[in-house]
Amino acid sequence: xxxxxxxxxxxxxxxxxxxxxxxxxxxxxxxxxxxxxxxxxxxxxxxxxxxxxxxxxxxxxxxxxxxxxxxxxxxxxxxxxxxxxxxxxxxxxxxxxxxxxxxxxxxxxxxxxxxxxxxxxxxxxxxxxxxxxxxxxxxxxxxxxxxxxxxxxxxxxxxxxxxxxxxxxxxxxxxxxxxxxxxxxxxxxxxxxxxxxxxxxxxxxxxxxxxxxxxxxxxxxxxxxxxxxxxxxxxxxxxxxxxxxxxxxxxxxxxxxxxxxxxxxxxxxxxxxxxxxxxxxxxxxxxxxxxxxxxxxxxxxxxxxxxxxxxxxxxxxxxxxxxxxxxxxxxxxxxxxxxxxxxxxxxxxxxxxxxxxxxxxx
Numbered sequence: 001x002x003x004x005x006x007x008x009x010x011x012x013x014x015x016x017x018x019x020x021x022x023x024x025x026x027x028x029x030x031x032x033x034x035x036x037x038x039x040x041x042x043x044x045x046x047x048x049x050x051x052x053x054x055x056x057x058x059x060x061x062x063x064x065x066x067x068x069x070x071x072x073x074x075x076x077x078x079x080x081x082x083x084x085x086x087x088x089x090x091x092x093x094x095x096x097x098x099x100x101x102x103x104x105x106x107x108x109x110x111x112x113x114x115x116x117x118x119x120x121x122x123x124x125x126x127x128x129x130x131x132x133x134x135x136x137x138x139x140x141x142x143x144x145x146x147x148x149x150x151x152x153x154x155x156x157x158x159x160x161x162x163x164x165x166x167x168x169x170x171x172x173x174x175x176x177x178x179x180x181x182x183x184x185x186x187x188x189x190x191x192x193x194x195x196x197x198x199x200x201x202x203x204x205x206x207x208x209x210x211x212x213x214x215x216x217x218x219x220x221x222x223x224x225x226x227x228x229x230x231x232x233x234x235x236x237x238x239x240x241x242x243x244x245x246x247x248x249x250x251x252x253x254x255x256x257x258x259x260x261x262x263x264x265x266x267x268x269x270x271x272x273x274x275x276x277x278x279x280x281x282x283x284x285x286x287x288x289x290x291x292x293x294x295x296x297x298x299x300x301x302x303x304x305x306x307x308x309x310x311x312x313x314x315x316x317x318x319x320x321x322x323x324x325x326x327x328x329x330x331x332x333x334x335x336x337x338x339x340x341x342x343x344x345x346x347x348x349x350x351x352x353x354x355x356x357x358x359x360x361x362x
Contacts, residue, residue: 033356062207086301122205125154126347133160136190143205150202151189156296159353162215163206165198166344168327171313176296179281183238197298197310200242200276203235206346210234213349214246216309218253218329219341221317226332228253241275241283254331256307267328269306277301295325306330314338 058209123143136156140149141163155162155335168175173187173195206212214233219225232247242275249255259269265323275283277292277299284301291301297310307329309336314326334341 022336026040078137113272123164124161124347125152126351129156136192139288143202147205150185150199152198152202153189153192153194153196155343158215161351161353162345163347164343164345165192165203165206166309166342168309168313168339168342169193169195169197171315175298175310176279176312177298179278179298182276182278182298186217200235201238203236204242207234208236210245210247211349213351214346216251216253216329217341217343217345218332220333221315221336221340226253226256227251228255228329230257233346235276241277241281242300243273243275244271246272249336253329256329256331257301259306260331265306270302271300271305271307272301274302294323297325299325306335308354309339309342309344311338 062080069181096227122131122139122141123338124141125139126318128134128139128141134154136154138151139154141154142149153164153167155164167187170193177186182197183200185197185202187196188194189196210232212231212233216230217225218227228249228251230246230249232245234245236243236245246257250257254260257271259266259271274285277283277290278291279290279296279298282290282292284304286301286303291304292298295301295304295308296312297308299305299308299310301308305328308325309327309329311325312325317333319326320336324335326336327340327342328335328337329339337358351358
């Protein structure tokens with residue numbers, strides 16, 4: 001009702017301004033004045049007002065769709081730290097001038113015990129974000145009602161509500177593993193900077209319906225960062241070898257999942273429609289060998305790739321070898337540069353985040 005009254009008042013104001021402009025312009029024509037010179041600023045101001053109203057209407061539409069989907073919405077409330085343990089590299093932790101840690105505005109993560117037979121209401125981190133606005137950390141989620149809940153890292157910064165399904169940070173976790181490991185998931189699930197692969201089966205339960213937004217965050221050894229967005233990112237079930245599908249790309253890192261450059265690169269490196277491969281299951285299109293074995297990683301390979309974020313962890317950035325098997329995003333740093341940090345995370349495509357952009361911090 002308030003929206004309707006506001007819209008009605010705005011229409012009346014627009015009509016009043018329009019009548020006034022018509023009168024002024026008529027007077028200008030009778031006195032041989034240029035209507036363009038006299039009415040230009042008013043018309044421009046009116047167009048700006050209409051544009052602002054259109055933007056408010058768009059945001060309102062997002063809010064309505066969000067409410068219909070989740071049945072609730074809470075205004076943003078910053079999380080309050082539960083502990084003052086010093087974490088010199090945790091998200092949001094800064095050092096003051098004396099060299100000690102300043103945690104006055106810090107959201108600290110509290111590790112949780114493994115998943116078990118308990119009631120879990122949230123199907124993903126976006127629902128948890130809507131319900132509680134908790135700090136980032138590991139939480140139990142249950143995407144499907146018939147499944148057991150499992151631990152997932154929820155990124156409640158960057159707008160909030162992101163479910164992280166891949167993270168590389170320090171190279172302590174070996175990503176050259178068999179099919180079963182990639183299916184069930186592996187890595188460490190305790191600290192904020194632990195490395196892990198959530199597991200293809202868990203990812204299938206999260207991604208099978210599409211209608212989501214995946215954000216891929218990359219950082220090189222010089223500290224530079226970039227990102228890539230993919231809409232409607234989804235994979236099929238194990239019977240179809242977790243085949244990858246995705247929609248429109250946007251971002252600054254380049255569309256490496258599609259191969260980057262022209263048709264030749266896409267023919268050999270596009271990952272759209274590719275099945276998942278590991279060192280003991282070769283499902284790629286490379287007839288001369290196994291991409292998973294050459295690149296020492298489980299991934300969606302074609303013949304072979306322009307992007308592979310599960311590759312070998314090189315600590316020097318640039319590397320040499322027989323194969324381009326590092327943590328690579330070819331459209332950004334090339335195939336012979338191994339990245340330092342990678343994160344792959346997902347949330348619903350329609351999501352009203354704490355930043356208000358719908359896409360997190362970019």
